Amino acid sequence: MFKHTTLFHAALLSAVLYNMPAAMAQDASPKALGSAYTPVAAVSADQAQVVYYRLPVANAQAGAANVYVDREFQSALLPGGYTAFCVTPGQHSLGAYLNDAPNYNGKNTDVYSAQLSGGMTYFLRVGEGANTAPQAVARAQAESELGATRQQIHALSRASHVAACNYQAASAAPARASTFKDYSLSSDVLFAFGKSGYADISPSGRKAIRELVTQLRTSHPNLEQIEVIGHTDPIGKPAANHALGLKRAHTVRRLLVDGGLSAADIKVSSAAADDLVTQGCKGSRAEQVACHAPNRRVVVRVDLLP
Known part of the structure; x- marks a missing residue:
C-alpha cells in the first residue's frame, strides 16, 4: 500500500510539540490518553478515514511516535494510544516515527505515500522496530487490537490536510x-x-x-x-x-x-x-x-x- 516517494525540504516545527520526552511513554493519565476505542463509523465518499494506533506492548520503545500527514505533524502516539482523522481522497504521505528528534525525519526523509479512496477507512499500526513504514492492518484484526487502546489527546494537530470526519448514519445491516x-x-x-x-x-x-x-x-x-x-x-x-x-x-x-x-x-x-x-x-x-x-x-x- 505504501511506497517510498521523492522527498523535498520542509520547515521543522517546534521540538516542544513534536518530541515527547521519554517519560511520557509511560504516562497513561487522562491528560495524555482519553476514552477507549470504539468502532469508527463509515465516512462520506468525499473523505478517506485513517485510524493510526500503537500497541501497548511491554517492549515498546520509550517516547512518542510522531505521526505526520503530508509532512505535517498530526499527533504523537504513546504506547496504547490511537488517533482517527479524515483527509480528502487521493495521494497522501503518512508515517509514525520513533526517536524523531532532532532532525524530525518523519517530515523530511523516509516519507511513505498512499493512494486513499473516498468512503474507505484505513487502519495503520506503528512499528516498534527500525522500519518506519506504516503497517496496514485489516479491520477485523485492527479492531481486536484497538480494544486495548485509548484516544491520544495531549498533542495539537498541525496537519493542514486533516479535517473533521463526516460520519454516515448507520444503515440497517444485511x-x-x-x-x-x-x-x-x-x-x-x-x-x-x-x-x-x-x-x-x-x-x-x-x-x-x-x-x-x-x-x-x-x-x-x-x-x-x-x-x-x-x-x-x-x-x-x-x-x-x-x-x-x-x-x-x-x-x-x-x-x-x-x-x-x-x-x-x-x-x-x-x-x-x-x-x-x-x-x-x-x-x-x-x-x-x-x-x-x-x-x-x-x-x-x-x-x-x-
Whole structure:
C-alpha cells in the first residue's frame, strides 16, 4: 500500500510539540490518553478515514511516535494510544516515527505515500522496530487490537490536510450480518507471496492459527459451522487467483483441524480478488505487490447460533 516517494525540504516545527520526552511513554493519565476505542463509523465518499494506533506492548520503545500527514505533524502516539482523522481522497504521505528528534525525519526523509479512496477507512499500526513504514492492518484484526487502546489527546494537530470526519448514519445491516463473525488472517503472515501449501506456511502463521483455535473455543463454545475463505490480490489471471485462494483456504482448514476443530464443521471457498480492501495500486510489480498486501488474506467465518 505504501511506497517510498521523492522527498523535498520542509520547515521543522517546534521540538516542544513534536518530541515527547521519554517519560511520557509511560504516562497513561487522562491528560495524555482519553476514552477507549470504539468502532469508527463509515465516512462520506468525499473523505478517506485513517485510524493510526500503537500497541501497548511491554517492549515498546520509550517516547512518542510522531505521526505526520503530508509532512505535517498530526499527533504523537504513546504506547496504547490511537488517533482517527479524515483527509480528502487521493495521494497522501503518512508515517509514525520513533526517536524523531532532532532532525524530525518523519517530515523530511523516509516519507511513505498512499493512494486513499473516498468512503474507505484505513487502519495503520506503528512499528516498534527500525522500519518506519506504516503497517496496514485489516479491520477485523485492527479492531481486536484497538480494544486495548485509548484516544491520544495531549498533542495539537498541525496537519493542514486533516479535517473533521463526516460520519454516515448507520444503515440497517444485511440480515446475515448478525449471524456470523469473521476472523481475518493476513496471508503475508501465513505464506510467502504466491505460496499456498501446508509446508509453505510460516512459523508465525502456524502460531496465529493456534491462537485463533484457542480464541474460537473460548468465544464460541457451541461452534457448529466454519467457512474458511481465501482472498487474493488482483495480480494475475482470475482463474489462477481463484485456485490460489482455494488452496490457501484448504491449508488453513487443515491447520484448524490439526488444532482440534472438527473437520466435518469446516468448509472452504475462494473469493479470489472479488472483495478487495485496498484498490488503486500502481507502480512497478514490487510496488503493487506491497500495496495489495491487505487484500491477501484468509478469513475464518464463524456461524453464530441464534
